[in-house]
């Protein structure tokens with residue numbers, strides 16, 4: 005079995021791993037085992053598929069299975085799940101078409117992704133209660149939407165996936181209620197920034213209920229009666245967006261080390277603590293460059309990069325993954341909402357002497373059509389160490405702006421370095437006083453006058 009590489013999972017990390025392994029070793033036997041009927045598709049495109057702006061589920065598939073089989077000589081097996089790893093005998097137990105058998109490996113890459121959290125509440129096993137983690141989940145919900153059978157929907161969870169779902173369903177004409185247990189939407193933002201997102205969600209007609217829990221659901225004919233807070237609502241469907249955990253049990257159950265969230269721990273070449281078993285993607289807690297320790301930050305670009313490194317390393321090449329800084333952007337109706345590094349709340353929870361500086365700028369020159377507000381929050385220490393940023397505003401420029409800070413964090417730049425950054429300017433793209441630089445100047449002023457009041 006020495007030369008067979010087995011990859012468990014055909015998502016972003018798994019197919020990147022298999023493709024990188026093929027480039028590294030043209031002779032290696034590579035088998036990818038994928039439980040669902042799809043591989044190599046854009047999970048991140050699901051909200052737009054549900055909204056209808058992406059017409060067909062097939063449009064989300066980056067390459068068809070035949071591409072991997074014929075062009076890359078990767079033996080991709082769909083509807084094939086792995087139920088057990090035997091790290092001593094180096095084989096996995098595979099279920100396909102109701103039959104179980106063993107498949108040996110020389111090296112193994114676990115890319116089993118994330119699993120949605122399902123609250124243990126009555127009635128949530130109903131077919132009208134959806135989690136959105138696979139294309140098959142999305143296809144079932146889209147069928148109901150296309151049949152005109154979702155006039156009202158409850159979204160449970162006001163994180164980024166919950167809000168993406170709220171937007172998609174509202175675009176399909178559904179009356180959307182979102183319940184969120186915390187007192188803000190997007191708990192991974194600082195509350196003043198989350199308040200801007202909340203305003204937008206309410207402005208767009210979503211019935212948003214904060215500090216409100218789902219208690220259960222009950223089927224009534226074609227509908228569901230749900231108990232939320234002290235009220236009872238009747239809706240056509242429920243979407244659970246109550247968080248994601250690493251789907252790590254396959255490797256963790258046979259001894260692979262995990263962090264306290266249950267995500268697999270790996271070295272810089274994506275090796276787990278099991279011999280010749282690598283892991284990549286959402287099932288892993290990679291090194292976080294600002295925290296200086298592993299952290300569970302399940303996002304697409306990191307999954308692809310980790311997969312590539314795992315594939316090269318598992319095929320005998322040399323590659324390392326330097327870690328993440330936790331950069332993400334999401335569209336919430338007309339707002340782009342982005343973060344990188346640590347929020348103020350996260351930095352303080354780490355015991356860092358952090359403060360936050362906020363600046364309000366414009367997306368373009370104020371006289372140029374389409375210019376709108378851009379709010380930037382920089383998180384830093386009083387002596388000028390950059391720790392993170394959040395940016396909320398209109399237009400495509402928000403993603404570009406967070407990426408500037410992400411690169412600054414990765415390079416270990418200070419607030420003063422950011423002030424000096426030579427960023428581009430033209431009226432259609434940015435104001436001459438770029439909002440990120442406005443925030444950096446204000447933060448730098450704090451660092452150079454440390455006794456001045458702290459902007460929190």
Ligand SMILES: Cc1cc2nc3c(=O)[nH]c(=O)nc-3n(C[C@H](O)[C@H](O)[C@H](O)COP(=O)(O)OP(=O)(O)OC[C@H]3O[C@@H](n4cnc5c(N)ncnc54)[C@H](O)[C@@H]3O)c2cc1C
Pocket residue numbers: 012013014015016017018037038039040042047048049050051084085086087115116117118136137138165251254284285286287302303304305307332333334
């Ligand atoms: C609705 C939605 C929107 C998102 N939007 C964004 C975004 O805009 N930006 C962003 O950065 N990230 C986004 N993400 C997160 C991003 O999609 C993930 O970080 C990324 O898909 C992780 O890739 P992965 O390969 O680790 O896991 P996955 O893509 O989940 O792939 C894991 C695969 O493993 C398979 N599998 C699991 N267990 C087994 C088993 N035992 N045997 C065989 N196969 C198995 C699963 O079927 C699955 O196909 C979004 C996620 C969702 C759900």
